[in-house]
C-alpha cells in the first residue's frame with residue numbers, strides 16, 4: 001500500500017467537514033415561507049415531499065447537510081446508485097432523470113475516451129480532485145505500461161476510498177503505480193510540488209463548479225505549473241442555460257420539466273453550492289489566462305450541452 005503524502009491546506013470547496021446535523025423542521029418552515037415563484041412550477045406540497053424524501057435517503061441527507069458532493073457520493077451518482085433498488089421516488093429521479101446527473105455520467109464517458117486517446121506508456125497522470133478516482137482506476141489502459149496515476153484531494157475520506165479501490169482492482173498491478181496526496185488544489189504555496197512540472201495529463205472534474213472566478217484562475221494556474229511542457233488538461237464545467245445575449249446554450253429538447261424540477265430540488269430545496277456556471281468563452285479565457293495554448297483548446301459536449309469537457313495543452317518548450 002502506498003503512503004499518502006499529507007501536504008495540508010484548508011480550502012475544502014465542495015462539502016463540509018463533519019457538517020452539523022440537518023434541521024428538517026427549520027428547512028420545512030423556510031420552504032413554507034418562500035414565494036411560489038421559488039418552486040418553478042412545482043407545488044409547495046410537492047417540494048415539501050421531496051425534502052422529506054431527501055432527508056430519508058443517505059444521498060439526500062448528505063446533500064442537505066453539505067450542499068455539495070464528496071468523492072463517495074459523486075461516485076454514487078455516476079455509477080454505484082444505478083445498481084440500487086427500492087429507492088424512494090426522489091432519489092430514483094435524481095439518479096435516472098436529473099439532467100445534470102445524466103450529463104455528468106455522459107461526461108465521465110467522454111473523459112474515458114479522451115484519456116484513452118492520449119494515453120501512452122510511461123505517462124504520469126493526475127486526477128485533481130480525485131474523489132474515488134474512478135476516472136483513472138477504471139480506465140482501460142490497453143497494453144500501456146509503466147504508468148503512474150496520482151490522486152490528489154483535500155478530503156482524506158476520498159483518498160482512503162480511492163486507495164482502497166486501487167488496492168483491490170486486479171489486472172493492472174504491473175502496469176500502474178498509484179500514489180495519493182492530501183493537498184489543497186488551490187494553494188499557491190504548497191501545491192503541486194512547488195511548481196514542479198510533474199504530469200503528462202491532469203484530469204479535473206467537479207471542483208471548478210464550486211469556485212468563484214478568481215479561484216478558478218488559481219486552480220488553472222496550478223494545473224498549468226504541474227503539467228510538463230506539452231502536457232494535457234482534461235477538465236469540465238457547468239454551462240448556463242443561455243449566453244449573455246439570451247441565445248440558448250442547453251439543448252433543452254423534451255426535458256424542460258426535468259430541468260425545472262432539478263432547479264427546484266437542487267437550488268431551492270437543497271441550495272447546492274455547485275452553482276458557478278460558465279460559458280465556453282469564459283472557460284476559454286480562463287484557460288488562456290493560465291497560459292494554455294489557445295489553438296489547442298477543444299470542447300466536447302454532452303447531448304444537452306450542460307456539462308462539457310474541455311481539453312487544453314500546455315505549450316512545448
Ligand SMILES: C[S@@+](CC[C@H](N)C(=O)[O-])C[C@H]1O[C@@H](n2cnc3c(N)ncnc32)[C@H](O)[C@@H]1O
Nearest residue numbers: 011012013014071129131154155184185205206
Ligand atoms: C464533486 S467531487 C469530484 C470528485 C472526482 N473528481 C469525481 O469526478 O468523482 C469534489 C471533490 O473535490 C474535493 N475538494 C474540494 N475542495 C478541494 C480543494 N481545495 N483541493 C483539493 N480537493 C478538493 C473534494 O474532497 C471532493 O473529493
